[in-house]
Amino acid sequence: MQKLIAFSSLILFLISCWDFRKPYKPPGKVWGYKPVFSNDSSLLAAKALGPQPVTHPAKIYVKGNLIFQNDLGSGIHVIDNTNPSSPRRIGFIQLRGNSEMSIKGNYLYANSFTDLVVIDVSDWQSPTEVKRMRNAFSQGYAVNYLPFIPLPEHNTYYDCGYSQYHGKIQTGWARDSVYQNCYYP
């Protein structure tokens, strides 16, 4: 009897060392979208668009009768608050990789990915980028994970984190097999 208990205990003890979890598998590749890049750095420059739909609303800023709001990764919405009872959208400054802003006089200071950009806004209808300082703001990396260009379809995986890669600028998406690193709901 004692021998049997000792033997069973030994077996149980040995079994306890066995790893019952499923063996580790790296995340597989699935169908999704990968970014398409261009080397044309002029695509980065700030430019004015008419009022745009809001996709990733973020920080706010006020100056005079204008309210500004970042759209994470894509630019800055401009809202006219001359009549606070009915504020209205009057424009959008497209600035890729944007998440922060501040204004003094006729100049807007904002980030474009990790670059600090100075934009002359004396005419809101035609903002002009007058200075770009490379890698002056490392926190701009955070916005890289957001799709600057909307994906062609919802409920899909996409290759994220590379909207600006080694100086190249994303211009679109291509269907491809990608790692399951980001999901577009």
Next chain:
Amino acid sequence: MRFRKIIGLFCAAVVLLPACNKESTTADASAGTGKGGSLARFAISGNYLYLADYSMLRVFDISNPVNTVEKNSVPLSFGVETIFPYKDKLFIGATQGMFVFSIADPAKPVSLGSIMHLRSCDPVVANDTISYTTLQGTPRCGPAESGLYIYDIKTVTTPVLKKLLPLSTPYGLGLVDSVVFVCRGDNGLSAINVKDAADPKIMYTKKDGFYMDVIPYDNLLVCYINTGILVYNASDTKNILKLGTVNY
């Protein structure tokens, strides 16, 4: 009675005059600096732009905007999130504490003092003697108790916690005279009377959206909510009035 009327008229004039001014400045909106929310990482003071980078305070001379130059960078503790300029000081909110810098020499920020707290998310606003921080303890932010933390900064080298007012889900905040407005997501926008900093009192909580951040300026509160921008008239902080919204 007559005297009261005159006082009444005078008050009305005081309230209305800035409004008139505001109309007349429409054409000349170019002068001066704007105002950011409490969650901002960029701040301009005088001819200098300060960036609260992850573990670095970066200083840029913008006296000639087209020739903006980086003047300095001061190492900070990790997890810097927000920057609030007030007079000759910068208040920096980090996940581990609040840091106060002197910018008496604007190109060379000098650390004056700091107060550490449990890891959390934490925008700051301040006046001459008191600074207000909301800390949010969440799985992402850290384990601190959520609430409005009121620090005595009369001796700025050693800020002292005067009072903690527990509040659920605090985000950005704004200060108007002796009232702190705290954005609390879908728990509303709470107006807190801080006339006695040791005994803050919630006066009321507005629930017109999911509040993220607020900028008080020109008798207005500009709020960033989950459905758009919401503007209140805050000339009477005891009773703010919803003026308009612009939706996403």
